Amino acid sequence: MDRAQKAEFITSFRDSIKDAGAIVVAHYAGLSVSEMENLRVQMKQADGHVKVAKNRLAKLALEQTENADISDLLVGQTVLVYSQDPVAAPKVAVKFAKDNENFVILGGAMGATGLDQDGVKALASVPSLDELRATIAGMIVRPAAKIATVLQAPGSQVARVVGAYADKGEAA
Numbered sequence: 001m002d003r004a005q006k007a008e009f010i011t012s013f014r015d016s017i018k019d020a021g022a023i024v025v026a027h028y029a030g031l032s033v034s035e036m037e038n039l040r041v042q043m044k045q046a047d048g049h050v051k052v053a054k055n056r057l058a059k060l061a062l063e064q065t066e067n068a069d070i071s072d073l074l075v076g077q078t079v080l081v082y083s084q085d086p087v088a089a090p091k092v093a094v095k096f097a098k099d100n101e102n103f104v105i106l107g108g109a110m111g112a113t114g115l116d117q118d119g120v121k122a123l124a125s126v127p128s129l130d131e132l133r134a135t136i137a138g139m140i141v142r143p144a145a146k147i148a149t150v151l152q153a154p155g156s157q158v159a160r161v162v163g164a165y166a167d168k169g170e171a172a
Helices: 003-017 033-045 055-063 088-099 117-124 129-171
Strands: 022-027 048-052 078-083 104-110 113-115
Touching: 003 048, 003 055, 003 078, 022 088, 033 048, 033 078, 033 088, 048 088, 055 078, 078 088, 088 104, 088 117, 104 117, 113 117
Parallel strands: none
Antiparallel strands: 022 078, 022 104, 048 078, 104 113
């Protein structure tokens, strides 16, 4: 890469990570091309991105963002996994690390907050935004269903009483 290409890369990479909800840094030495492609596919399905970049260029791009300083993690063969959803990238990275022993999570950042390995794993255990929305929708629907049941109950009780009187009248 010449100087202009490097500057363009830094600008492009900075623009793509400045709105990232979470960034995960991991070592990927020993992963095959198909395993890396599998990681890229999983991240794309989660609306995230995978970026392998020269550590020096990644550090320069990260300096110009509001993300926490994670430049000390950028040593060796590193890959950056990021997404706008703060939970998506850590979830995919942790799941991928469980399946691939050569993918070692080093840490990351969630905005201005730096994360270590345990922080990334903790963030991965948080329900995603879609899961939280489904839970809230379920909480909203549940009282409405109970109200409908309560409103139907008096009508069914009246019907049973009338039915009982009718049976009593036929017996007499």
